[in-house]
Structures are given as structure tokens and as C-alpha cells.
Amino acid sequence: MFHSHTLKAAVVAAVVATPVAADVSLTGSGASFPFPLYTAWFKDMAGSTGVKVNYQSKGSGAGISDLINGVVDFAASDAAMSDEEIAQVKGGVILAPMTAGEIVIAYNLDGADELKLPRDVYADIFLTKIDKWNDPRIAAANPGVDLPDEDITVVVRSDSSGTTYNFSGHMAAISPEFAEKVGHGKQVEWPTASNLVQAPKNDGVTATIKQTPGAIGYIEYGYAKLTKTPAALLENKAGNFVAPGAEGGAAALAQADFDSHMRSFNYDPEGEQTYPITTFTWLLFYASGQDAEKVAALKEMVNYGLTTGQTMSDAMGYVPLPEVVVQKVRAEMDKIQ
Template identity: 35%
Template sequence: MQSCGAERRAGRVASMWATRGIGAGLAVLLGGAGLPAHATEITGAGSSFGAPIYGAWGAAAARATDIRLNYQTIGSGAGQNQVKARTVDFGASDAPMNAAQLAQNGLLQFPTVMGAIVAVVNLPGVDAGHLRLTGELLARLYAGDITMWNDPAITAENPGVTLPAMPVAPVRRADGSGTTFVFTSYLARVSPRWAKEQGSGTSIEWPVGEGARGNDGIAAAVRNTEGSIGYLEYAYAAGNHMPIVELRNRHGEMVEAGPDSFSRAVSTARWAQDATHAADVLDGNGAGAWPIMAATYVLVPQDRAETAQGRAVRTFFDWSMRNGGEAALSLHYVPLPDDIRATIRGLLAH
């Protein structure tokens, strides 16, 4: 019961971080007070998508395992670079490496949680949940094809909603970002034109828009800019009480972002049967499924497995796979299925 209480406290702490928009330079130094002198510190860096849950797990696991986590929220691209350079004990990325990259860099990769990417807006007179878009419309907004919010293509999807005659101000990531990888991969899947002209990646040549760093940077830019639209991980949108757009899914339904639509999406996941352990959760065809879902991943150096830090990293994530579900749910993530978590624990045991 003590461990569960610590986990709940950790969830509240991490939720506070998301709500307050603590950003890219944050070092999550957790559980230091009261730890024994022999406690092992592990360092990780990367994904802002995963930062709230790693913060929560770090706070709870510190007391349960005598491991202290120092996590830097610097974006997925930088997280991959740092673990490849062996300047951190693990990297975190929403864009999974392929099997060849993992082998070349001597890395073990596994997912930790799943989460949703949502579109948020700042439109005077339009309340939360009262704007509906399709994937194709999102692509056209970010391509600069639609420049006004009262464009007929948008009003057609929103009967009865008075949309302002206001220019569209797209906000996108300025840093190498796994959230961008997921978002642009979705746009490429639903829009052949986007796939051909912009493509997908952690960093792309955006046709239009203002850049911001991190999920918290996107949230701040949208809050401060009327007429703006941005994309970010759901925990940041929910924590900041931002208006979230409803989206039409592949099943043809307009769906709201929330636990039910996220769980339905996860049930459609297609799991890779190779060393990537990657999940494809984008644009699932299930009824009620949220269309922009992804897993976030950890990258662990194989050649450090027998060092003190290497053993501590594996212990930390083994503990998290066994005990981290409540914290994940409290922060609006979807825990991995039981069989996937069991597989990951088996990988960590070797």
C-alpha cells in the first residue's frame, strides 16, 4: 500500500508539471530526499511525450528500488543522439528506430506506454469539443491550403457552429520531435498529397506555421495566439484545459479524445514481430477508435547491461512494467497490454 500511495503522489506531481508547462531544460531529479547513500542514479533524455510518466515512475520507484532518475526533456531526436553517443543511460523516443539502426548502435528498444496526439485550437467563440475536423483538413491546414477558419471546407464539417473570419495560425514543433513523427505519419497516411510533398519524420520542412519547442511550447504558443492550431500529446492538452478538436476516424465516425477512444484504438494495434518491438496504432479501423495514437519507446545500450547503471535501468523499467499502470492512467496514457509488458520484462531479464 505504501508503494501505491507513492505512485499516486507521483502522478499528481507529474500532472502538475504538465499543467504548468515545465519545459525542455527540465531535469527530473526524483526521490533524492530520504534515499540511502548507496542509491544509484540513472540518466535518461528525450521524448517530451513520455516525460510526465517517466517523472511519475521516477518518483515512485525511487523509494521502492533505491534508484534515482535524472530525466532531461529534450525531444526524441536529441534523445536518440545522446543514447547513441552513450552520454545517457537510456534514450526516449516516440519515433522507433528500425532493426538495422538498433543493431548498428547496439541498442535494445521497447515501448513503455501508449498515448494520443490531439489537435488543439484557440478560436474565440468556439468552445472545447465544438470543432470537428478530418485528417485531410488537418493536412490542408498545415500545408497552407486553408488559410481562414470560416473556409467552406471547415464549415461543412461543423453545421451550426459559427466559425470566425480569422486567419489560420498553425503551430508546429521547431525541434526534432517524436510527436511530430507521429503527427506527420498520420497526415501522410490520410493525405496522398501530404505524403508526396511533405512526408513524415521527426523534423520536416513545414510549408507554413510558427515553431515552438516541446509539447509545453506548443501548448503555450496556442494559448497565446488567437486563430492558432497545434498538435500535442493529450496529457499536455488535458492538463492545460485546452479545446481539443474532434476527429473523423477511419471507421467514418467523429470521435472525442478520451480514455474510451484511446483504449479502442489500442485494441487495433499491430505489433512488429522483430527487434523493434514497435506498435502501429495510427488510423485504426475499429469503431470509436481515436485516429492519432502511438507508443513511446526507450532505448537502452546493450554494452552497458552489466554496469551498475545498466542494471539499474533494467530494474527501473522492470519495476515500472509491474507497478506503473495506475500512474499511466492518471496521466491519460494507456498502459501496454499484459502480454506486451510480460515480453518486455523478459527482454530486461537478459
């Protein structure tokens, strides 16, 4: 006969062994790139799991700083973390790619429903060397498009940004001049030019493009999709013009080669139909030092993102993770103490 006190002891033991994540509040900050998707995840997750997440979209650089300073439970970054940044976190860091997206070159140009930009052309636009929409080099790639004699306003990020990190990485890979003059990083040395303006976060750049006739700028595809802002077809390494979308993004992700911290950057991927500026975006966790209940909630959050969360990605302009990456993330999360 199974006595009630035996049953009670078994239940207590089970609870002690497996911390309950429900009704735990988590605080995170960082990348604006995945913010629309994470917002949808966290809202749905609060109802289905009881885990409440307060996530502030501050930019990747600010998120990494918050994690290093110990003021958040987790952070998010499209630039992952450098070895130097990781070394500043006592007890170590676990990096988990949670979704992926494409950086698009969005524009505001009446009458141009489709715009093709060759690699050398969009590099020179962001170097402010091409400053008119009817420039012969833009016109040559877009026969039949009525390009106006209008100034190009280049819109870039003003804050420390993972979107800038990945965009400048691609630009430096395709343009030696960009690499030399502007550089590659979360913040770079943009040209001092009257037609170049800066705005904070992905939503700030998107709003500036929308409000400025003749503007062009780089934003995450989800923001372009959400706000119905046109995005150019970009010439890839194979010489084909490719529109952003799940197919071209998945082709780029398939080439991922992760290091020991689950970092992978491919700034100029191969492939006929590969979209040329595709990146993972990471959640960043303390490897040790948090209480069991919080760790359980963080793992619950990641599990949600790897399952239900991935089914939301495509419709919102993000690229679902390949299954092989999902399994790698699960293995990384098991390392958190």
C-alpha cells in the same frame, strides 16, 4: 546446526547473484511526449526504490543521438529507432514500449468548446490550404458553432521529434499531397507560409497555442489535458468523429503488430470508435556493456513503470499498456546483459 559463517557466505552469494538497485543514479534523455508521466514515475520511484533518475526532455531525435554517442544510461523516443540507428550502437539495443498516448490537434478558439475536423480538412489546415476559421469546409462539419472570420495560425515542432514522426506518419497515410509535399519523419518540410510557426518540444507547442488566439497545432494528449487546452474530435478511418481518451486509444493499441525490435506503428487504425493518431513511446537500452548495478537499476525502473507506473497513465492522459505488451517487454528486458 546452522553456523554463522555459513549464513554469512549465503548472504554474500545472494548479494553477488542479485545486484542491488537501490541508491543508483541513472541518466536519460529524449522524448518530450511522455515527459509529464515519466516525471511522475521517477519522483515516486526515488522514494519507493531508491533508484534516482535524471531525465532530460530534449526530443526523440536528441535522445537517440545521446544513446548512440554513449552519454546516457538510457534514452526515450516516440519514433523508436531505425535499423540504421540501431546499427550504430555497439553491442545492440533493446527497445521497450513503456506507455502510449494520443496525438491531438489542439486549438485556441473562443466559443468553440467542441470542434469536429474531417480528415481532408485537418490535412489541408496543416498544408496551409485552409487558413480561415470560418472556411466553409470547417463550418460544414460544425453546424451551430459560431466560427469567426479569423486567421488560423498553424503551430508545428521545430526540433527533431517523435511526436512529429507519428503525426506526419498519420497525415501522410490519409493525404497523398501531405506525403508528397511535407513527408514523414522526425523533421519534415513544412510549407513556407506566413501563418505557420514553429516551437520546440510538446510544451513549447502547447504554450504557443495557448498564447495565440486562432492557433492550432499537434501535441500529446497529456499536455492538452494538463493545460486544459481544447482538442478536436478527429474523423477516423471508419468515418466517425472521435475524441481522445483511454477507450479510443486502447482500441488502436489492440491492433499492434510488433517486429523483432518491439516496434509497431499503425498510422490509420481500423475500428468504429478508434482514435486515429495513437502511438507507443519507447525506452531505449544498451543490450550489453553496462555494469551489473546499473543494469539492475534499469530493470527496477522498467518493472516500476510496468506495474505502479501503468496505474498513473489514464489520469495523466496516457493509454495504459495492454497486458500482452507488458509481458513482451519483460521478456525483452531479460535479454539485457
